Amino acid sequence: MPSLDIFKIIHNRRSIRKFTDQPVTEEVLKKILEAGFRAPFAAQLCSVVYTKKPDVMDELRRLGVYSTTKVLMVFLIDVHRLEKIMRHRGHRYDQDDGMTLWLGVQDVSLAVENVILAAESMGLGSVLLGNAPLNADLISKVLSIPKRVYPVVGLCLGYPDPSEETEIRPRFPLKCSAFEDSYRDLSEPEVQEAMQVMDEGYLAQSYYVRLGAKIPLRKGKDDIGFDRYSWCEHISRKFCQGRWSKDPLVAILGRYGFRGL
Numbered sequence: 001m002p003s004l005d006i007f008k009i010i011h012n013r014r015s016i017r018k019f020t021d022q023p024v025t026e027e028v029l030k031k032i033l034e035a036g037f038r039a040p041f042a043a044q045l046c047s048v049v050y051t052k053k054p055d056v057m058d059e060l061r062r063l064g065v066y067s068t069t070k071v072l073m074v075f076l077i078d079v080h081r082l083e084k085i086m087r088h089r090g091h092r093y094d095q096d097d098g099m100t101l102w103l104g105v106q107d108v109s110l111a112v113e114n115v116i117l118a119a120e121s122m123g124l125g126s127v128l129l130g131n132a133p134l135n136a137d138l139i140s141k142v143l144s145i146p147k148r149v150y151p152v153v154g155l156c157l158g159y160p161d162p163s164e165e166t167e168i169r170p171r172f173p174l175k176c177s178a179f180e181d182s183y184r185d186l187s188e189p190e191v192q193e194a195m196q197v198m199d200e201g202y203l204a205q206s207y208y209v210r211l212g213a214k215i216p217l218r219k220g221k222d223d224i225g226f227d228r229y230s231w232c233e234h235i236s237r238k239f240c241q242g243r244w245s246k247d248p249l250v251a252i253l254g255r256y257g258f259r260g261l
């Protein structure tokens with residue numbers, strides 16, 4: 001068995017986008033999923049649908065599913081199950097859907113992290129697919145997801161292909177993210193330090209050069225080449241381009257029976 005040092009697992013974890021042909025057995029999957037659902041929870045509002053079928057994954061390719069993935073998981077907020085339990089106890093759901101969804105995101109996030117770390121401890125790798133909420137129509141059709149159940153995130157899982165060069169990505173300095181006793185607004189030098197750590201780290205790894213793509217500007221001339229295009233520019237462009245889908249997320253949630261948002 002690989003090392004079970006939890007700190008080593010956490011600090012060495014990186015996203016894997018290319019996997020070997022080695023199958024993920026049902027026994028391994030069961031262990032990983034059982035560990036996932038041992039996470040702390042608010043209301044057990046998390047469910048997951050997983051598949052090993054290539055044809056199903058092909059149908060979900062719009063999510064960014066990688067072609068060598070052995071297992072695809074989609075983690076869901078499951079209010080449908082909660083309401084069935086409530087009916088068995090003679091109660092009718094009457095709650096702010098915004099708060100319920102908020103608790104559901106907590107449940108899903110905790111379960112996903114447990115799954116990722118459990119998989120790492122068994123020699124598997126993974127990569128998250130964050131656009132699942134905006135592709136709810138596709139996911140619901142392919143995976144037979146009912147109303148009052150909503151996709152939060154996808155996860156590609158398998159054994160890492162050693163031929164793929166992957167590196168551990170930089171993070172903000174701890175002092176820029178963790179504050180004792182009260183929130184502390186970062187000074188301008190601290191903001192610049194945080195940006196420098198992220199940008200220099202990504203540039204040193206030639207991350208966007210290897211990716212071969214930049215988010216285009218909506219207007220104006222793009223005079224930033226790959227020698228200067230790094231994480232801070234990328235994340236800034238990502239959040240200044242307007243909506244990421246035709247419909248806002250609130251409207252999509254409404255189609256799936258969530259109200260008052």
